[in-house]
Amino acid sequence: MKKVLKSALFLIAGTFLYACSAEGPTKTVELATQGLYSASLSNNGEYSLIGSIQHGGSFWKNSLSERRFNWNHAQGDFTPLISVDIDPSGNYALTGGARTMVLWNMSTGQSEGFWNTPGDIRSTKLSNNGDYAIVGLDDQTARYFDVKNGGIKQTFRTGAVVRSVDVDDSGLLALTGDDKYQVILWDTSNGEIKHQWELSNRIASVTLSDDGRYAFGAAQLGNAKVWSTETGKELFSLSTGKLDSRNVTIGKAVFSPDNRYLLTGGISPDVKLISLSNGDVLREWSLELKDTLRPTGSSVLALAFGDQNSAYYAIGSNGMLNIFE
Numbered sequence: 001m002k003k004v005l006k007s008a009l010f011l012i013a014g015t016f017l018y019a020c021s022a023e024g025p026t027k028t029v030e031l032a033t034q035g036l037y038s039a040s041l042s043n044n045g046e047y048s049l050i051g052s053i054q055h056g057g058s059f060w061k062n063s064l065s066e067r068r069f070n071w072n073h074a075q076g077d078f079t080p081l082i083s084v085d086i087d088p089s090g091n092y093a094l095t096g097g098a099r100t101m102v103l104w105n106m107s108t109g110q111s112e113g114f115w116n117t118p119g120d121i122r123s124t125k126l127s128n129n130g131d132y133a134i135v136g137l138d139d140q141t142a143r144y145f146d147v148k149n150g151g152i153k154q155t156f157r158t159g160a161v162v163r164s165v166d167v168d169d170s171g172l173l174a175l176t177g178d179d180k181y182q183v184i185l186w187d188t189s190n191g192e193i194k195h196q197w198e199l200s201n202r203i204a205s206v207t208l209s210d211d212g213r214y215a216f217g218a219a220q221l222g223n224a225k226v227w228s229t230e231t232g233k234e235l236f237s238l239s240t241g242k243l244d245s246r247n248v249t250i251g252k253a254v255f256s257p258d259n260r261y262l263l264t265g266g267i268s269p270d271v272k273l274i275s276l277s278n279g280d281v282l283r284e285w286s287l288e289l290k291d292t293l294r295p296t297g298s299s300v301l302a303l304a305f306g307d308q309n310s311a312y313y314a315i316g317s318n319g320m321l322n323i324f325e
Helices: 002-021
Strands: 027-030 036-041 047-052 056-061 066-071 083-086 092-096 100-105 111-116 121-126 132-137 141-146 152-157 162-167 173-178 182-187 193-198 203-208 214-219 224-228 234-238 250-255 261-266 270-275 281-286 300-305 312-316 320-324
Touching (some): 047 083, 083 121, 132 162, 132 173, 152 173, 152 182, 173 203, 182 203, 261 300, 270 300
Parallel strands (some): 036 083, 121 162, 162 203
Antiparallel strands (some): 027 320, 056 066, 083 092, 092 100, 100 111, 121 132, 132 141, 141 152, 162 173, 182 193, 203 214, 261 270, 270 281
């Protein structure tokens, strides 16, 4: 009995110390009451775009806690939005349903293009100024759409369901992560593979730096790495747990504009700031939970750096925007 009690006290103390080591947000905004399917933040954290379980898509100005537009794919219906994105320039946004996607003008709130996809959407990402969109599909391809003029510019065949995609600001490099454990860097001008890496499980998330110099990939309950896109060499591995059966899934990551840091989040409420020079964790925060007495948990769906890295933004699956300083 004493041994059990001692173990329980040790566990409680360990949990308490862990909770105290992670900082909480300085500000929160409730974007949805019933949780989210998907979320995206503008590059500087000024705007949020969410796919809510309860009311479909909505676009927010974060500093005012103001919902500006409601975006759905059919009038009178709330679209379950699988993936959403805001382009790097902050002029356009993309919403992806099961097999439809819409390009939106962020100034007017009006639709500027409606497209059908040949497979079910798993992930989407816009290039700068919303000129192109890479879309990961369950038909074992990623398609590079010309969303302003129409048509598919490239088809990237991976041989497996594509779970995560990204494109650099120039639109010249695309990154895909799939169910064959592959992270693949593509040349969008000719559709050829530039580099290919393999992780320990199905890919949960991939990310490119704004300038395309660095690539990140993370496996589900597995390892995570950062590579140079110029040489293809691994720069470092991120710590995701000491035991293979208990590794943490990094479901979201974003590089800082100056390529000094990487911000990561996963299926837990943890958000980490990582140094790109050596992979060390510099700071750690925890998402706000709605009910502190009976916390239901929250995973990280979107991340962003504030201007000059003065603040850090994270949207949780519970519908809360968290601002850390």
